[in-house]
Amino acid sequence: MSHADQSVNRQSLLAAADHARALLDAMVRLDEDTPVAPELAQRLESVLELLADHVQPVEAMVGGRTADRSGPRKGSYRDRSPISGVLNPIAPPVTLRVMDDHTANTTTTLGLAYQGPPGRVHGGFVASLLDHIMGYAAGTVGTWIFTRSLTVDYDHAVPLFEELAISARVDHIDGRKIWVVGEIRAEGSVVARARGLWLPPRAVPKGNEG
Ligand SMILES: CCCCCCCCCCCCCCCC(=O)SCCNC(=O)CCNC(=O)[C@H](O)C(C)(C)COP(=O)(O)OP(=O)(O)OC[C@H]1O[C@@H](n2cnc3c(N)ncnc32)[C@H](O)[C@@H]1OP(=O)(O)O
Structure with missing residues (x-):
């Protein structure tokens, strides 16, 4: 083609x-x-x-390569993310901005598919949004990082149908440990906050060395 x-x-x-x-x-x-x-x-x-x-067979998508690693990558892993993947329909429309100063941010507006309590975003999805944006902020420090701990404060209702501004920054780094803070704002006010720990794996996950 x-x-x-x-x-x-x-x-x-x-x-x-x-x-x-x-x-x-x-x-x-x-x-x-x-x-x-x-x-x-x-x-x-x-x-x-x-x-x-x-x-594609699932083996071709997990880790981004065919199981025996002989075939080509079957599309971008990021495009398939459940939070920001443009090709994953369960991802809401978001455009991630990842900055050199170890910050990441995005805006999005969520509809009824994400409803928890009436008119409010489901708390699990609030945590997922924060986890994802905070993960990208942590990802500016090292390529492979995983969430080790995430604590969310649900200060106020996170509204559906209103633009949400989600931002994260690396707070401090302590050896391997990357501590990140994040928040969600609606109409300029903080509605949810999170703090978390990201760590690189002790060894790069199998199939992702290249
Ligand atoms: C330019 C652009 C680049 C962008 C680039 C993007 C990259 C791409 C971004 C993708 C963005 C997706 C964002 C999704 C994020 C997921 O969805 S990640 C998926 C969910 N998380 C997981 O699956 C992780 C599962 N856990 C694990 O695999 C392993 O536990 C880990 C995270 C690799 C850590 O392993 P470990 O190092 O053996 O862990 P462990 O020894 O228990 O803890 C390490 C240290 O942390 C400490 N610790 C652990 N928990 C705590 C705690 N709660 N409080 C304080 N200390 C703690 C321990 O005490 C220990 O301390 P030391 O003894 O070393 O001093």
């Missing part, structure tokens, strides 16, 4: 991921006695049939 074709194909995949996001939003807003339910199930089944021969 030429570079031009690849670019057109990627645009189509990005559009498909956006449609899938819109589908998730529509699914959680459907009334249980909607008359379109049978046709919806049928149409989605035929979409899955279209994809059946084209999805």
Whole structure:
């Protein structure tokens, strides 16, 4: 496939991921006695049939390489992230900014698919957003890092349908330990805060050395 074709194909995949996001939003807003339910199930089944021969085996996606590492990388790991992956429909629309000063930030607006208490973002997803952005801030210190500890303070409701500003910065580094703080703001006020510890693995995970 030429570079031009690849670019057109990627645009189509990005559009498909956006449609899938819109589908998730529509699914959680459907009334249980909607008359379109049978046709919806049928149409989605035929979409899955279209994809059946084209999805990669999971081994090709885990770690970004085929199991025996002989094949090419099967697409970008970051594009598939559940929080910021543009090709992962469960990721809300976010654009990450990772800065040289060991900070990371993003903005996003979440719909009903992320609802916990009525009108509020699910607390687990609040933690996931913080974990992810804080992980990227920690990631500016070393390539492979994992969350070892994360403590979240839910100061106020994190609202749905309003723009959220999520930011993180490395607070201090103590040997291998990278301590990070993060926060979420809505309309300029802090609604959630977190503090956490990130650590590199003692050995680089198998299959990711290259
Ligand atoms: C330019 C752009 C670059 C961007 C680049 C991006 C990179 C890409 C970013 C991806 C962003 C995704 C963000 C998702 C983030 C996940 O989703 S990560 C997934 C969830 N986390 C995991 O799966 C981790 C599971 N845990 C592990 O694998 C291992 O425990 C770890 C984290 C590798 C650490 O292993 P370990 O070093 O053997 O751990 P351990 O000895 O228990 O603890 C190390 C030290 O920390 C201390 N410690 C542990 N817990 C605590 C605590 N709560 N308080 C104080 N001290 C503690 C210990 O006492 C110990 O201290 P020392 O004795 O060494 O002084």
